[in-house]
Amino acid sequence: MKYRNELIDTANAMVSEGKGILAADESNPTCGKRFDLINLESTAHNRRRYRNMLLTTPKLEDYISGVILFDETLRQSTLDEVPFPKYLSEKGIIPGIKVDTGAKDLSLHDGEKITEGLDGLGERLIEYRELGAKFAKWRAVITIGENIPSNACIEGNAHALARYASLCQEQGIVPIVEPEVLMDGDHSIEVCYEVTNKAQSTLFKHLEIMDVMLEGIVLKPSMVISGKDCADQADVDTVASETVRCLKSNVPENVPGIAFLSGGQSDELATAHLNTMNANHKSEMTWSLTFSYGRALQHPSLMAWAGNDGNEVDSQRILHHRAYCNGLASKGEYRANIETEMA
Secondary structure, X not given: OOOHHHHHHHHHXXXXXXXXXXXXXXXXXXXXXXXXXXXXXXXXXXXXXXXXXXXXXXXXXXXXXXXXXXXXXXXXXXXXXXXXXXXXXXXXXXXXXEOOOOEEEOOOOOOOEEEOOOOOHHHHHHHXXXXXXXXXXXXXXXXXXXXXXXXXXXHHHHHHHHHHHHHHHHOOOEEEEEEEEOOOOOOOHHHHHHXXXXXXXXXXXXXXXXXXXXXXXXXXXOOOOOOXXXXXXXXXXXXXXXXXXXXXXXXXXXXXXXXXXXXXXXXXXXXXXXXXXXXXXXXXXXXXXXXXXXXXXXXXXXXXXXXXXXXXXXHHHHHHHHHHHHHHHOOOOOOHHHHHOOO
């Protein structure tokens, strides 16, 4: 493989000890929903101001290895007119890019989604690499409900993830593969385990079929967790142990690392779950376990910023603190009382 060594080096750097990935790849409509919380119009300029606040946070590189960007942001510059990919690279943070075009209705399967974006992806990846992206992300969405997910949903999304991953590696870009099982619903943690186990096993079957080099990927799974509306919410220890059990059943040892999505968990709960996995189960695992959080890292900082550049110092300090807490969690060293401190 042409880029074998580069892919391995980048994948390992993305999951280096004590660091994780900041997901800042919200689409413009999603960013608009976030901005509604602070009564700010979602214009290209305001999105640039917001991403500038996040990405220029002092010492962010201490706990963040890479940032997933949206297409618009990859092409934008800081307010000091430095292209965002160049700015991040100079800080030692790896720039990445979201490449899927979203989850669309799966034909003949009510209530299920299939992620699109494979058409023309090879050409887009060439351009993204030229713009400075070193890794990419593709998100599959799996919903738990009455008689779903279907085999069609799980197989179709796994195949798309594998095709995306092979196209990325062909262009020297590390693929983050993200099979997300949604928290929406009243299902138990046992049902979540069953679905997550099937989604992960099917994914690795398709990655093997497509000859994807596992040493050059990062897995971004959801945790095995109770549905948001389930009356019996599993505790932190159970979520940690069930998530690790599922990973051990499906993830080959040569995958360098796993960077969890937060998936609607609260900021502190996402950190606590990650910490407990590393504190209690590290000796059982060959891969690094870290974070690739979006809302769970950004939300407190967004609310503090509130669209006012005069709040930038405070909002950056809050982002740095959340990154610090999760960096500790990736080593199993987080404690709840750290939430009241500022790093």
